[in-house]
Each structure stands twice: as C-alpha cells, then as structure tokens.
Amino acid sequence: MALSSAPALAQMGHDAELCKVPVELPAPLASWNQPIPLQAAADRKGAARAALTPGQAVAMTLLPTPSVVYPLRPAKPGGTVSYGGLASFTVKEAGTWRVALGSGAWVDVVKDGKAMESVAHGHGPDCSGIRKMVDYALQPGRYTLQMAANGEDRLALIVTRLP
Incomplete structure (x- = not known):
C-alpha cells in the first residue's frame, strides 16, 4: 500500500462511510497528510544523516531487519521477514x-545507550x-529513533513536541 494513499490508510479498521470526510488533526500532527520521503539508516552512524525534523511527517523507507544494526536490541525486533531502521532527531x-x-511497528527512543x-x-x-x-518525557539533546518489527518496507511517522 502506498503511503501517499492517506484515505486508504485512514479507512483501515474503520467503516468506509465514516472515513470519507478528512479528519482535522491537532496542530502537532498537522503535517501527517503531507509526508516527505526519508530513507531509514542501517546503523547509528547513518542515523545522524537520516535526520527527522520535529513536526514534519515522513514516509520512511525501511530496511530488511537482518541488515539493521540497532544501538540497543529492540524488545520486539521482528523476524527476518520484517523491516526496520534508524533515524535521529x-x-x-x-x-x-x-x-x-502509521503501523504497529515497535519504536524505541534511545539516548546515551539507554532506551x-x-x-x-x-x-x-x-x-x-x-x-x-x-x-516520552525528553530533555534537550540528540536522540536515535529505532523502528523494528514492521510488516512492510514503508512507514509513515512523525516526531513532535506536545503543547
């Protein structure tokens, strides 16, 4: 399923009649329907280049799980047929x-070697x-976002500060 197909994603698990009207999202999630493409990184060094801009949704291309070197082993890493990746913010x-x-993928926020x-x-x-x-309650600094156990090689996501 293409990530640009927001109405199709929106209808998953809901009555199609109810989902024909666009949903107005709260300000922190406002960019959800205008994601920008981003390639997930395979290791911590690459995560620095796969930088997320807080408040901007992304359509992330993930990697096969066996090719990802996580800074910390995810509690639910997924199997050899799942997808994952790293980014930073x-x-x-x-x-x-x-x-x-946009899925039930496992997510960890990591800083200084700790989830x-x-x-x-x-x-x-x-x-x-x-x-x-x-x-998450976060302090200023640089964080690594670990995504794991996703069933597809694409994942819509956003990292944002709540008011």
Missing part, C-alpha cells in the same frame, strides 16, 4: 514528545491513518 526544548506511527521510558501510549484519531502513538 534533536530535542531543543524539554517536554512531552510524541512518536506517531527512554514511555509515559503514555495511544491510538491516533479515527480515520487519520495514525495507528500508534507513544509519548
């Missing part, structure tokens, strides 16, 4: 930061195409 202001995904503890989990708004949201 910079937190300039402390607060609650959200990682929203950050999530503070909340949820689902995106109905008909939005956002399947999973994970929140």
Whole structure:
C-alpha cells in the first residue's frame, strides 16, 4: 500500500462511510497528510544523516531487519521477514514528545545507550491513518529513533513536541 494513499490508510479498521470526510488533526500532527520521503539508516552512524525534523511527517523507507544494526536490541525486533531502521532527531526544548506511527511497528527512543521510558501510549484519531502513538518525557539533546518489527518496507511517522 502506498503511503501517499492517506484515505486508504485512514479507512483501515474503520467503516468506509465514516472515513470519507478528512479528519482535522491537532496542530502537532498537522503535517501527517503531507509526508516527505526519508530513507531509514542501517546503523547509528547513518542515523545522524537520516535526520527527522520535529513536526514534519515522513514516509520512511525501511530496511530488511537482518541488515539493521540497532544501538540497543529492540524488545520486539521482528523476524527476518520484517523491516526496520534508524533515524535521529534533536530535542531543543524539554517536554512531552510524541512518536506517531502509521503501523504497529515497535519504536524505541534511545539516548546515551539507554532506551527512554514511555509515559503514555495511544491510538491516533479515527480515520487519520495514525495507528500508534507513544509519548516520552525528553530533555534537550540528540536522540536515535529505532523502528523494528514492521510488516512492510514503508512507514509513515512523525516526531513532535506536545503543547
């Protein structure tokens, strides 16, 4: 399924009649329907070049799991037929930061060799195409985002600070 097909993604798991009207997303997720392409990295060094801009959704191309060298082993790494990858982002202001995904992929936020503890989990708004949201209390600094156990080689995602 193509990531640019937001209405098709939005209808997954919902009554098609209910999802014909575009969903208005809250400001932190506003760019969800205008993702930019980004290639996931295979290792921590490459993650620095696969930089996410907070607040900008991406349509990320993932790699076969066996070719990814994770800084920390994901709790759910997926098997040899799954996909994953790495990216990085910079937190300039402390607060609650959200990682929203278009699938049920496993996600970790890593800094200084440690996985950050999530503070909340949820689902995106109905008909939005956002399947999973994970929140973290983060301090300023550079972080690595690990995606694992995705069933497809593409993943829509956004990292954003909550108001």
